[in-house]
Amino acid sequence: MNYLLYLPIIIPSLLILFSSIAVLFMDRDEGSYERALGLTYGTLVITLAVIIVSLSLGMYGPMFSSSLYLDVPGYLLSIATVVGTLIAITGLGGHMKDWKTRSSMLSLMMLTDLGVIYMSFAYNVLVILTGWAIASAATYAITMLRKDRKSVEAGIKYLILGLVSSSFMILGFAAYVVATGTLSLEFSSVVYPDLLVLGVALLAVSFLFKIGAFPFQGWLPDVYTMADRGSISFVSSVGKLVGIVPLLKILTMGDPTYQEEVAVIALFATISILSMVVGNIVAYSRSDVASILSFSSIAQVGFILIGFAVIQINAALAEVGIFTQILAYVIAQAGLFNFLGHLEKISGTTNLEGLRGIAKGDRSLATASTILLLSLLGIPPILGFWGKLFLFESAYTLPWLVVIGVINSAASAGYYIPVIREMFREGSFKVIRSGERNSVIIAAVLSIIVGVLAPLILVVFG
Template identity: 30%
Template sequence: MSVLTSLLAASPGDPTNPGGGLGGATSTVTNTFTAPHVEYRALMPMLVVFGAATVGILIEAFLPRTRRYWPQVGVSLAGVVVAFCFVVANHGMAETTAADAVSVDGVTLFLQGTILLLALLALLLVAERGTGLVDLDAFTAQGATTPGSGGERAADAAGLRTTEVFPLMLFSVGGMLLFPAANDLLTSFVALEVLSLPLYLLCGLARRRRLLSQEAAMKYFLLGAFSSAFFLYGVALLYGYAGSVRLSDIATAITSSPHSDVLVLAGVALLAVGLLFKVGAVPFHAWTPDVYQGAPTPITAFMAAATKVAAFGALLRITYVALPGLRWDWRPVLWGVAILTMLVGAILAITQRDIKRMLAYSAILNAGYILLGVISTTSKGVSSTLFYLAAYGFATIGAFAVVTLVRESVRGGSDSGDGGEEDSVTVGGEATDLSAWAGLGRRSPLLAACFTVFMLAFAGIPLTSGFTGKFALFTAAIDGGAWPLVIVGVIASAAAAFFYVRVIVLMYFSEPLREQGAGPIVVVPSPMTTVALTVTVALTIALGVLPQMALDLADKAAYFVQ
């Protein structure tokens, strides 16, 4: 007999774990309603971001189309910055609030700060509209028009803009802030949906290659819905086992319950499917390359960096707070997942010809590394995971920012149509094929240098953030007794260095592509992308040269409250 019975039979007045589920609520059925205590200060980062998103929707509703862009950019950036200030002001906090639905502790605050910084940089990329000369808007003029139709050209020509991307992105950021902080599985699930749904939509709004983008959105939506269903089924089974969805109650039930483990093992397995899907670990990685390739590049940058931080945050909290008693059951499974993720990511990345797909497989590979920190189950493992997530996030946003600037050139642009401008060259979509990147170092040394920094960081070369992060992760994994995984990790790193360095060699030592005179061109962005690029390069180098401050911060942040 499982605990389910005692739960179903909970009598009025039986104070079984208040807040733990419907069973606990029986004691409160009286005529007076006591409102839960909510510590608003702890929730402020989320509330500010959701508030800014709502203001953004009001802007959409009341301002004329042509005057929405700057208010949207201002509100979004201000919202994220203010939320970040609240995170900083909350430092050292260790409490649960809103009827124990949210726990604000070191890990939460570190990850929330990271997510907000990444969101700030990604917002700069999303807000990029180019200088007066070239239009670099990454989003479609009108999502509803059929790709390639006259309506699409008309909407482009009319200068329509999809400014709704700003509130949608803020909603997603809000969900990401909550996901690593959620202290019960139900809140986790709601946060997962809040962060995912806007991303599904944003993926389908690319300006160029719209069919690919819509396919990506559809794929991401369907697979994401499946993974959410798995997650929810896992939650249901764990509720049946522990009689509660609170992480600490599940931990107690696991250590004290004399019942059969079938329910909890099945529940954890299904939960893991949902989480590993979001982090893009093998064998749940199949969506990653297609979605990363199809989505508008600023959204890819945001998704690759911030979603990974949020999902790994949730994975850390669930494994460290709810499942320490099951360590010997889930660790071998995650060992397998980590090995597969690292090997598949490294090997398939070598075969890619498209830069965005290559970065997608690199994201899978990095998910494998980060799993090492989760597996180590030490406080060192937590802090190294936190550090690596930040280091990886900044480098990823920077790398995708570079991708947005290397464009195809279209000779004698069909848009202009004027006879006299037959020789003019207009800027096309992103030149994502690797052959287009040949000789980039000669045409645009600065941009190539930036990309080189990110590639070296991904490859884990000393004096970049990637080296510090990987060193911390591998040390933590050895401390946790996972040395075979570290060996696999080093082998995967060596294989990965091959394709990262290949891009560098291609940029500096190959002849530029000049066939039909339509080689790729490097566009000059507005200050937005320039700032994002500068900050990410600076952080990537700073975290490699002087990592101690950030490492200390991650060390201090590596504590959970229940």
């Protein structure tokens, strides 16, 4: 037995568990808070380094009696998780200095990452259930941690609807296990094909709620616009992975039946189209940038679901497209909500008129936020362009879906470009250094660098 194979999961687990507990006891004053924040940064950076090195060394294979399986998609999803958290926490670090719950925020963010990492390598239903419970509970709490009225109201709505979706998940897994006759995500035969289709449908409802796809997005606009901007920079980026990762694992494992393949194409293609269309249409009617980003995130999920629709007929390229688009979305979303937090502190509003003068007063911030918006739009060579390109290529067997995706991608310019335009109009805006501003710039630089290197992802996937 190769015990070194256990290091990529054991090292991050021990680090994150120790740090998530330690920060709760370290934070007693401003100096100790800085040390707690430093410990969190250090833990996440070391975790990211371990994952990248393990991926580079080709450390793949089963572990813990095949409950976990180290593979390329798992590593890449884990990388997206930690990168998104680092961007979000760069903005949150200084923003939540005056919060009584600041150490709880650091702890819960790390625990969310741990849950998503375990789900990324899951090979067993019980691992997904455990990872989901940890990560979901943490994101519900994170939404409310500022403890102002709007954040608590948004968090309670998120929690109640989350409990409903969890019920669908439990029913879905029950049907899945009975249909396949195993707790393992890897199966070669199906006892009850129709029951498997029902199980996948119920699981899809549960996880699509978590990622805010239409028609399960009812909670999303209120939560994204009412809760604290810093908290939402994490929930709207890494929080989406809590739904995407387990759904991806379920659809890529095992040997699907013909009925399941047809059901997956029909279900996810329909929801993809509806999410893109509804997200775009409603975003057009909004003048508040937070609301625009909320509905655009529904449309962005629609693009990601193109890959899910074809995941069982063109797995390799669909996985590349899904991961690339997820990474682009996580980086941009974390950066842009931190941008809104910074904007609100200076101009007092997140409406379009509050953007005026940024290009003249703070060119670095204007350039960085423009890059992130163009990444969501899909302009080359920024990372978001490659995500959409790979997704459209993966769906070549469904040309009508590609055409609808391209039309919706072009249509999204109608609400991204006005946001950029407002930043270049006359107005007054002061340069103020902050963690939120730094996170926007870091996210933009990453979007460019990773965008230039994105074609190498195809090589990694072979």
